[in-house]
Amino acid sequence: MIEKTFPKSFPNITQNQQPGMEEEMNPQPIFQHDEYSFNSERLKDRVAIITGGDSGIGRAVAVSYAREGAKVAIIYLNEDDDASKTKKIIEDNGGICLIIRGDVGDEAFCSSAISTVISSFSKIDILVCNSAEQHYSKNIEDITYDQLHKTFRTNVYGTFFMIKASMPYLKEGASIIITTSITAYQGNETLIDYSSTKGALTSLTRSLAVNLAPKLIRVNAVAPGPIWTPLIPSSLPAEEIQSFGSKTAFKRAGQPVEVAEAYVFLASQGASFITGETIHVNGGEFVTS
Incomplete structure (x- = not known):
């Protein structure tokens, strides 16, 4: 079983800049199963946008969507090598991938990115809002205005801006999927502002689901627990990385x-009667807490 190969601890190696580079991680995150084949058809002929799609969860979602037949547009901040590698993985397996560099916290960029996708693919069926920023702070007094602003700008404003810019093109049957977090439900003593943004996104998911239900557009969320992505070595102190995830079941x-x-399921017709919900993928951390 592939699960037996998943690491249970990590070296205490950090990165100095967010959102982090997957190519510099040790060990490398696992973003696809070798036994999966491309050209399945659950998302055939659909167009998906994934913010933060260059690496981590976003890369895994992008590759999975392409495997299921979707055309994929990846939006990323500045990780050119990671984005290019994701694009190559998809295209080497017969998929179609567009990469767009920019900051989702900038509303004008979000509008421009949507226009680029429409120019390339003519429609949008799936929007995954996955870009994130987090900062480690032991005390609320340590959280500066600039840090608070940056975290909300990326996590909350970026999600709002992307959804707002996409609305003219989302039709009946479209799916919006927001990446929230276990921290929205459980809290985290050193990720205070990050957890706050994820709580906001959880409420946004529920409210927008009700708002868009008459248009038959579904809005759901995925709440990951501790997942090995570039955000971890680029934001947590070295002493916490070695035991990262050890509190799960x-x-x-x-x-x-x-x-x-989980993102594939929520984007597919298998989830046609699901909206306003959150899928928790956390290794049983709720069970152990």
């Missing part, structure tokens, strides 16, 4: 590939 962190299938 499985005594390890999850891998991006273990989250991606």
Whole structure:
């Protein structure tokens, strides 16, 4: 079983800049199962936008969507190598991938990115709002205005801006999927502002689901627990990385590939009667807390 190969601990190696580079991680995150084949058809002929799709959970979702037949547009901040690698993985397996560089916290960029996708693919069927920023702070007094603003700008404003810009093109049957977090439900003593943004996104998911139900557009969320992504070594102190994920029932962190299938399901017709809900992928952390 592939699960036996998943690491249970990590070296205490950090990165100095967010959102982090997957290519510099050790061990590398696992974003696809070798036994999966491309050209399945659950998302055939659909167009998906994934913010933060260059690496981590976003890369795993992008590869999974392409495997299921979707054309994929990846939006990323500045991780050119990671984005290019994701694009190559998809295209080497017969998929179609567009990469767009920019900051989702900038409303004008979000509008421009949507226009680029429409120019390339003529429609949008799936929007995954996955870009995120987090900062480690032991005390609320340590959280500056600039940090608070940056975290909300990326996580909350970026999600709002992307959804707002997409609305003219989302039709009946479209799906919006928001990445929230276990921290929205459980809290986190050193990720205070990040947890607050994820709580906001959880409420946004529920409110927008009701708002868009008359248009038959579904809005759902995925709440990952500890997942090994570039955000971890680029935001947590070295002493916390070695034991990252050890509090789950499985005594390890999850891998991006273990989250991606939830996004595939929510985007597919198999979830046609599901809206306003959150799928929790956390290795049983609620059970152990």
